[in-house]
Amino acid sequence: MALKLKVYTIFPEIFPGFLGFSLTGRALEEGIWSLETVNIRDYAFDKHGSVDDTPCGGGAGMIMRPDVLGAAIKANHQGGRIIYMSPRGVPLTQALAQQLSQEERLVILCGHYEGVDQRAIDICGFEELSIGDYVLTGGELAAMVTVDALLRFVPGVLGSEESAVEESFSEGLLEYPQYTRPAVFEGREVPEVLLSGHHENINKWRRRMAEDITRERRPDLKNDD
Ligand code: 4HQ
Numbered sequence: 001m002a003l004k005l006k007v008y009t010i011f012p013e014i015f016p017g018f019l020g021f022s023l024t025g026r027a028l029e030e031g032i033w034s035l036e037t038v039n040i041r042d043y044a045f046d047k048h049g050s051v052d053d054t055p056c057g058g059g060a061g062m063i064m065r066p067d068v069l070g071a072a073i074k075a076n077h078q079g080g081r082i083i084y085m086s087p088r089g090v091p092l093t094q095a096l097a098q099q100l101s102q103e104e105r106l107v108i109l110c111g112h113y114e115g116v117d118q119r120a121i122d123i124c125g126f127e128e129l130s131i132g133d134y135v136l137t138g139g140e141l142a143a144m145v146t147v148d149a150l151l152r153f154v155p156g157v158l159g160s161e162e163s164a165v166e167e168s169f170s171e172g173l174l175e176y177p178q179y180t181r182p183a184v185f186e187g188r189e190v191p192e193v194l195l196s197g198h199h200e201n202i203n204k205w206r207r208r209m210a211e212d213i214t215r216e217r218r219p220d221l222k223n224d225d
Helices: 022-029 066-076 094-100 118-124 140-151 160-170 199-217
Strands: 003-009 033-039 081-091 105-109 127-130
Touching (some): 003 140, 022 140, 066 118, 081 140, 105 140, 127 140
Parallel strands (some): 003 033, 003 105, 081 105, 081 127
């Protein structure tokens, strides 16, 4: 087993969701990675199963209780990097996804409502991780995005064909344009070089296109040509 993933959530039935399909789904069936969900609500103290409460100091929304979360983690934690999905976190990048893919165990907490009591974050030593500067209703989609991105680096998840494609973005460039048959579609031809069979020229062309597109669309990405 290359990666053991544990997810704390109040909606365990959301998982594996997207991750149960395509390459990640096949890898899950093959045992390349495993998924365990912990239903935070199972650790509630009252008969209503309440996991949240109103914010101290007032304001909108509800906050996840640290005692319930603490009980859930105490009963289930077996070690591993422990991550809380949050817009306040360090941004997820391709480099960080690759780093996370090396872990044997990963633990991800998906918050709901307005978030989680700060004491739970501090005591459990959560790393906060963000998938971007926008606000979701819950951390589950963010967790799935993170896991999808990191699974692409786990050996056996991508075929050997696809892993080569990896190199482009890892070099900090956007992808060059791709074409398939037919050679002419609605009057538009596939660039001649791609049909030439001249691999050196093809690689040069792809490199130049990747650099041009990156310069135009994402000048913030490193591009030392
Ligand atoms: N949320 N990157 C609010 C996110 C988010 C993001 C997660 C919204 C958790 C409580 N997570 N909750 N952006 O928007 O990771």
